[in-house]
Amino acid sequence: MARSSFRRSKTKQKPPAWWRWPGEHEWIAGVIGWVDLVRPDATERLGWLTSQPEVVGMRNWAMTRSDPLWLASADLDDGFAALAASRLTYDALVNSSNLRALRDRLARTPGLRVCIDHFAYPRPDWPHGGREEQDWIGHLSALAAEGCTIKLSGFGHKVDGRWQPHLFSRYVDIVLDVFGPEQTMWASNWPTVLTECSFRDWYDASRDWTAGLSVDEHGQLFGGTARSFYGV
Template identity: 25%
Template sequence: MKIDSHQHFWRYNPSSHAWIDSTMGVLKKDFLPEDLEPLLQNHELEGCVAVQADQSDAETDFLLKCAEEHPFIKGVVGWLDLCAEDIEEKLQLYSKNPLLKGLRHIVQDEPDDYFMLRPEFLRGISLLEKYGLTYDILIFPKHLSSALELVKLFPNQPFVVDHIAKPKINGKIEPCWEHYMNQLGQQDHVYCKASGMVTEAKWGKWSKSDFIPYLDVVFQSFGAERIMFGSDWPVCLLSAEYKQVNCILTQYLTKYPRESRKQVMGLTAEKFYKL
């Protein structure tokens, strides 16, 4: 199955989507399943994984409803407050829905760079395996050391690093980013999404070759069997059209054998999220 492992849906609301600032006018509207479906079909993708963009139970409910109504949405990565005292009760409730595949917290926006190592957050993460849920790690490079500590604490918990940890795509690979991506790649239960790169480059002024050194690091660190394609639609529209995002990876993959291409373009996501 060919899968887009990372995209979002929303009914635009300035308060709940406050992260969409004045430079992001293209995102200030509704993006719904019927908008994405033809894009998937045009690129011969059979389905997608919908990922939370707002931190609320209502967001998770909304995405699950979208998935229930649109069979091409194969799974949902939602949000629940992992630091809450009643997190296990919430997990018991939400995990009954087979379309919920995992959770994500927007760690990149937390003022505490060590948020992932807080006892209350670790307690929440410790419960995910019991309920068969994955965890998407959304961070900046400055959080990578904490991410490595986190994943080492839970060797049986499936993790995936979103957006290759969001390095600046400027032709200058930071040794620290490369080091920690390599270390994370050595953890067999950690995967990586080749996603979100175009918005870390100069918006609309990049070339495909700009991404090659970064993809080289990711593929050397994780291997094709633990990398999955994600468009990050509609956020990608700030810098590229869907077809351009897809082309960056499919063109890069031409040097890899057919089986590796199949893994990155769907089989890895299918395995990780149990689609």
């Protein structure tokens, strides 16, 4: 996104042509961008993203870092402070080992609005009630209390090469109990979801998992929470 534009030149540039997508495709309500928050010009880059009406937030890949505590690094303080001061939200692409650092980041950056992507990847092989599951629940409960939202999106439903959504139903129950539909949003994870199953498989599983919700709660989960969080 903005990354490729800035790499070509350090001079100020007009937005790339593809930023006009929402004008050409009305079904695009917003775009999540990317900024390297460690860079000394991170504040300037965030300012550029904020000036683009199509951009509603940003995210980066904490879960691929060698240090699971990377999100809490002091090197990111200025960048996250600028993000919190902007209108943009933060999508946290984390796994369970990063949740402690995400909590620390929220403590270091008041006002940061966070959505936890992919349920922070709970694992199907966690024992019911085991330490891993309890740690995950504990961190998520603390983050929910801080006002974070969470995204019901693809989190690895292939087990032993087979699509097995029933192994994850308990995690959907836990998250809906902790966050509630008003802090949970559904996402297609398309087209990445196609590496695991068809879009219809994913959608049908999501409806099955949430069959116990009321009509209003379904409205929150399948649209209302996203509209509120991203301001679209």
